[in-house]
Amino acid sequence: MNSTIHCFIPFAGKAQADKTVRGLRENALVGKIYLLATEPTTEIIEGCEVIRVEGLQHSSTLKAIAERSDASYSLIYTKYTTLEMGYFALDRMTMLAADSGAGMIYADHYQICGDNKTHAPVIDYQQGSLRDDFNFGSVLLFRADALKESVSRMRADYQYAGMYDLRLKLSQKYSLVHINEYLYSEVEQDTRKSGEKIFDYVDPKNRGVQIEMEQACTEHLKEIGGYLQPEFQSIAFEAGNFAYEASVIIPVRNRIRTIRDAIRSVLTQQTDFRFNLIVIDNHSTDGTTEAIREFASDERLIHLIPERQDLGIGGCWNLGVHHADCGKFAVQLDSDDVYKDEHTLQTMVNAFYEQNCAMVVGTYMMTDFDMNMIPPGIIDHKEWTPDNGRNNALRINGLGAPVPSIHRYCARSRFPTPAMAKTTRWGSTSRAATRSVASTT
Secondary structure (H helix, E strand, O other): OOOOEEEEEEEOOHHHHHHHHHHHHOOOOEEEEEEEEOOOOOOOOOOOEEEEOOOOOOHHHHHHHHHOOOOOEEEEEOOOOOEEEOOOHHHHHHHHHHHHOOOEEEEEEEEEEOOEEEEEOOOOOOOOOOOOOOOOOOEEEEEHHHHHHHHHOOOOOOOOOHHHHHHHHHHHHOOEEEEEEEEEEEEOOOOOOHHHHOOHHHOHHHHHHHHHHHHHHHHHHHHHOOOOOOOOOOOOOOOOOOOOOEEEEEEEOOOOOOHHHHHHHHHOOOOOOOEEEEEEEOOOOOOHHHHHHOOOOOOOEEEEOOOOOOOOHHHHHHHHHOOOOOOOEEEEOOOOEEOOOOOHHHHHHHHHHHHOOOEOOEEEEEEOOOOOEEEEEEEOOOOOOOOOHHHHOOOOOOOOOOOEEEHHHHHOOOOOOOOHHHHOOOOOOOEEEEEEEOOEO
16 A cells, blocks of 8 residues: 655654654555654654754744645644554544545544553534634644645744644635544643643743734634624613622532632622622532522522523523523622622722723632632733734633623523533632733723
């Protein structure tokens, strides 16, 4: 069988890459193997060509790969750890690539850490997806002609966002297809807790990355006609008849350890307006219900237990927003969050009037249960700006917990209803505490 795949793998020395190279060579489909070295090296692996590159995510690296993509397919491996392809995995990937006509194929895989082998499934790519941290796994098989054509349309020279730019350009003309099969294994070296990893995109150390990601995303939206100009309607705050200026809404299920503090942080707010607290208790079984009832003497608390059994966090939000006593401003607070101080709610509501905006985006700090700051610390959401925030928000992993909105806008949005378990953003060992509040239109 003729070789149809050229492979491109990160290279930090023979000891790091040798086993990966030997494994790839066992498949007759593999032709040339290129080693991507970000530092000068005198080490070589026989039969491989070393390519000196600026960085694995650099635009120039992808252009160098495209120039050498003269086989039918190009495989890019994105990790330095050993790659072990499954039995006939490359045959399977090329067959499905040919059958689907996809520009890129990716698959489920295993992660090996010591003696532990875990499943690492990925999800289907949806047309129009912009998330810059979408997990494709570490093995990307490109149709070579699609790769070369897409790279030819990459105009910017990115240090960090090159792969993201390529994926957006590719998605404009070609499909990205997920194979729901476990086709390779990789060794997991990043042993940070998931709560630390999920905020990589907002880690202050990664601000330069975020600027480039925003540029790539904005360019893509303009190319496909999806860019939103910074043009806004004036908000008429006097519209509607509300008994309360604001309602803090807390959806909760089984948060006995944090729900009391969350409720207390709301009821101790000092404001010059009327507000209430709507807690949607989604059939808790751990004592959360009883904990909420401890505050029943405060008439500002509205404790709702849905009649339906199928409401996720979005469904609970819908229930709260559509309650007859929901205020003019609906303010999200997660059940494991607390406000910074007693003036936070006033600050958020003031921001609506001061900036004539429909939604306020907050700044907050990640802490443990003892209120000690934990990585990544303060989340300021600088990616939300008046000029480009609406576009930039499409690519990031959420806007954070303290997000108030005008009632009439969020009430007509009808929030989706994912499983309630998805509200466990920080896991069971940490909580978030609101530090300050920012806003934009």
